[in-house]
Amino acid sequence: MSEERRRAVLRAIVEGYVSTHEPVGSKALAEAHTLGVSSATIRNDMAILEEEGLIAQPYTSAGRIPTDLGYRSFVDQLAAAALPDAHKRAIGTFLSDAVDLNDVVERSVRLLSQLTRQVAVVQYPSLRESAVRRIELVRMGAEHALVVVVSADARVDQRTIALGEATSDDAFERAVREVNATAEGLTGARLEAALTMWAAAPDQVPWAGAVADFVVTAARGGTVERVVFAGASNLARAGSGLEAGTIAPVLDALEEQVVLLRLLHEMAAEGDDVSVRIGAETHHEALSRTSIVAAAYGRDAASLVGALGPTRMDYPGTMAAVRAVARYLSKVVEL
């Protein structure tokens, strides 16, 4: 039954290449004697694996390295690995005393980058519709004001608006009282209707429309999606395996957010426990030499945590760490 041994050969090649960063040859594999066959046999298996497109030779007489497809096959056959105890403890102590959402996200991303030695990525929890709890308006200079909306699910959104023309203190205070009275406790369509009516009142302040608009979008689930990352230096560190030229585009992609967000959304749609994109599977030029391991967390599993690194990464370890951090984040965020 050589089929099974071929899988083992592939696994050995992936593991060997990941740890040494060098093409692995049949002889070395035979001498590791975990396979129990001679190098010649391994060579035959290799020839078949190569034909199947799972491994490749950088040049004629070198050892083999896995292709994207090879990693894929390897990953698909992977049983969930356990996370080292030390790491489990790290997660507990690291995240337990976070003081607010920002802090939770910040700590998570740092932690994950340290556990995986990759670039860690955390998407801010995506938010559901929520009732308005309190609206605050604060003057900034003569012509602007800051609108702060606190939602019932403990979120705070803020935005500056232009007042357009001078507004008396009285009118200002009245607007604050009124908008609170109008919006408090409402959601969705009813909120929108109430606010539109309020803004349209005959002697209303001219900037009431702007306030109403913002309150509605804030209640609808916040303003924009954001992802934060940490551990960028892991890309550049010696032995990351990324050539000098390929790291700048990756950093760009990370900062650009848009690309990354789309990719994370796609991965969320796959619905697996932990989802992996390898090399070209990211469908993005800049990331064609990197892989992403991501897992959903939070209410409705609507947001993602992930780790990004060279295709030649430690998949089992990374997957375990990402999974664990995602679970822990879920606990914290679902409060």
Add this chain to the structure above:
Amino acid sequence: MSEERRRAVLRAIVEGYVSTHEPVGSKALAEAHTLGVSSATIRNDMAILEEEGLIAQPYTSAGRIPTDLGYRSFVDQLAAAALPDAHKRAIGTFLSDAVDLNDVVERSVRLLSQLTRQVAVVQYPSLRESAVRRIELVRMGAEHALVVVVSADARVDQRTIALGEATSDDAFERAVREVNATAEGLTGARLEAALTMWAAAPDQVPWAGAVADFVVTAARGGTVERVVFAGASNLARAGSGLEAGTIAPVLDALEEQVVLLRLLHEMAAEGDDVSVRIGAETHHEALSRTSIVAAAYGRDAASLVGALGPTRMDYPGTMAAVRAVARYLSKVVEL
């Protein structure tokens, strides 16, 4: 008067090296005939400059490159350069429609990284003591609550606190009313006194102390200092001039914040319009191959914007861009 010409030679070497990234020799300099003397004369000048420690040879028979000291001397003699019109326009359009403080900072840092083609750094405006305008408490699950403090100067601070034990809705609502009545409009010592008294009241909720503490720190000027950066890819891009191994430590330093903040503080203390640290002047191993150009902005010029790049950077251009962005930021933030 050869002293003056020697300065010109140094300037030419710096400019040449910055633009070509290659050591510049006496012959090339003579042929550019902006100096009007022969290569032999230039060689003599070079020998003196080398003795003064302003330039160095990578190896015996190569051209010269400026040392940190050489750049320093070059920078100190620099007259303020004008910013290209195109860049001025860019600043206007880029920053004009920011919707809140985060947005302003985010846009600024992006913009500056594009203008300078370096890593841009913006420290969040540091904050002064300010009166409390409104305190909001939102329950999160059974055991936690979020405290939101809106200050009179349009800042919003938030933090989760543990409730310790079950609190009835009535007690919760009463606490909100009371703490607002107690704190509104107050600052500093009076605020602290009022809140301590409130928290110490006989039948007070057990978590009143935590709320009081946080409100006081929030009013005192916010929680922590933060700096954001953008354009990290500029470090890695081909021709940045940083060797492969030196960029990981720089990225680490950027993410670590602490180092960077300390450095920025030191630079702020110098009080110049635009302040420059070159190479080893940063007093930090990881940054010993990079320079930082920074300028203060905001009320009391208490926060900094800056650009960080290889010591071999375009100082006049970078300084002009940093200065311009700092001015613009001041306008926006001082509203």
Add this chain to the structure above:
DNA sequence: CCTGGCACTCGAACTCGACGAGTGCTAATC
């Protein structure tokens, strides 16, 4: 189906020499 053996391939690493950019020094010139 596995294994030992063997001829072959091809990149890495090294040596070698030609080349030339750049230098420092000296003596002549303004």
Add this chain to the structure above:
DNA sequence: GATTAGCACTCGTCGAGTTCGAGTGCCAGG
């Protein structure tokens, strides 16, 4: 005294040539 022209010298870069060996594919025998 400052500048210049000339010249011998240094030393890194570049390309060609060479060796070395890891790794391969294939074949014949178990």
